[in-house]
Amino acid sequence: MNIKLRLTLMNFLQFFVWGSWLISFGGYMIATLKFSGVEVGSIFATMGIASLFMPAFLGIIADRFINAEKVLGICHIIGALLLFVAAKVESYPTLYIIMLFNSMAYMPTIALANTVSYNALEKNGINIIKAFPPIRVWGTVGFIFAMWMVDFLGWTKSPMQLYVSAGAALILGLYAFTMPKRPPIKSTDARSFSSSVGLDAFVLFRKKKMAIFFIFAMFLGAALQITNLFGGTFLDDFKTIYPDTFGVKHPNLLLSVSQISETLFILTIPFFLNKFGIKKVMLFSIFAWVLRFGLFGLGNPGSGLYLLVMSMIIYGMAFDFFNISGSLFVEREADLNIRASAQGLFMLMTNGLGAFFGGILSGWVVDHFTQNGIRNWEHIWFTFAAYALILGVTFPFVFKYKHDTAEEKAVNNHF
Structure with missing residues (x-):
């Protein structure tokens, strides 16, 4: 074959x-x-x-x-x-x-x-x-x-x-x-454990800009899996109000629009990076998460189905724009000899620490807004939206970065 x-x-x-x-x-x-x-x-x-x-x-x-x-x-x-x-x-x-x-x-x-x-x-x-x-x-x-x-x-x-x-x-x-x-690699070039997990790259925390970036990477990483955790449960809770709707009967099909959107938005990243720069692209991602959660809070599988579909579509921007543009930012800012470690650190902060805290804290939020087995999804999703909004409002003030068109084109060529 x-x-x-x-x-x-x-x-x-x-x-x-x-x-x-x-x-x-x-x-x-x-x-x-x-x-x-x-x-x-x-x-x-x-x-x-x-x-x-x-x-x-x-x-x-x-x-x-x-x-x-x-x-x-x-x-x-x-x-x-x-x-x-x-x-x-x-x-x-x-x-x-x-x-x-x-x-x-x-x-x-x-x-x-x-x-x-x-x-x-x-x-x-x-x-x-x-x-x-x-x-x-x-x-x-x-x-x-x-x-x-x-x-x-x-x-x-x-x-x-x-x-x-x-x-x-x-x-x-x-x-x-x-x-x-x-x-196996039969040479001294094989990576050490500390290099693989990104420990070599902790030197980047000496730079204020990079320290702030990695902290936000952790905070935003907490949002990445929330709708994967509770999206199906959210739709299932409408089975008594909208029992015959598409979203209730086929929750996975509706939620899969998010993954389809992801495959499409990835193609737009070079344009957005060149036009707006990495800082704004990451900011777009954060506010896309606000919309992702907010539209879930406003929508339903019945008359509000279009709001849920909009949320699924916006997921592509929310997920891809942060993960890929963030990875490219790390690739450019890290010295050549620690780039692999820096990417490991980026993954550790987002998919490691971020995902761990996101899973624990999101479960607490859902339980907090559950009374007698009934979940108040509006309050749940709006809480997540408010969390993302706080990140979005704070990010441009604390993360100092100036867009340089020539440099961004170089990044795009690398991408």
């Missing part, structure tokens, strides 16, 4: 595994298992905990001891077994432990899949910069396809979503062993 097709299939399965449960799992835990918001938030926060150290740790294993494609395969096989077990568990403490270990197995595979892809393309003499993005976009397609599959089969409130994910993970785990070999 053509190597591009093989990598396309690998990336499709990589995110199919995640998309099978990430968006609907919160609704399953609340509606079926009767978990509290704090319990649901803490289980999702396991991804943040795992992201603090596991990608770096297994990255070193792949760099120094075991072929990357084998580490990728082993992780997915372990994840498959854990998901099979999780599907049978109804106890919060037990499910928390299992999903923590599953996060430890899955979260490193995102970077490992990239490593395996880059290696395979390079070995076949294919330009990575040109060839990989069209391959990677099929990962998002896989994520969306998994959401649709679970939705159409009526498994959004069922443990079957975990069985689907486990089956795909097992297939991918075995398939990974067939990929082109990417052996």
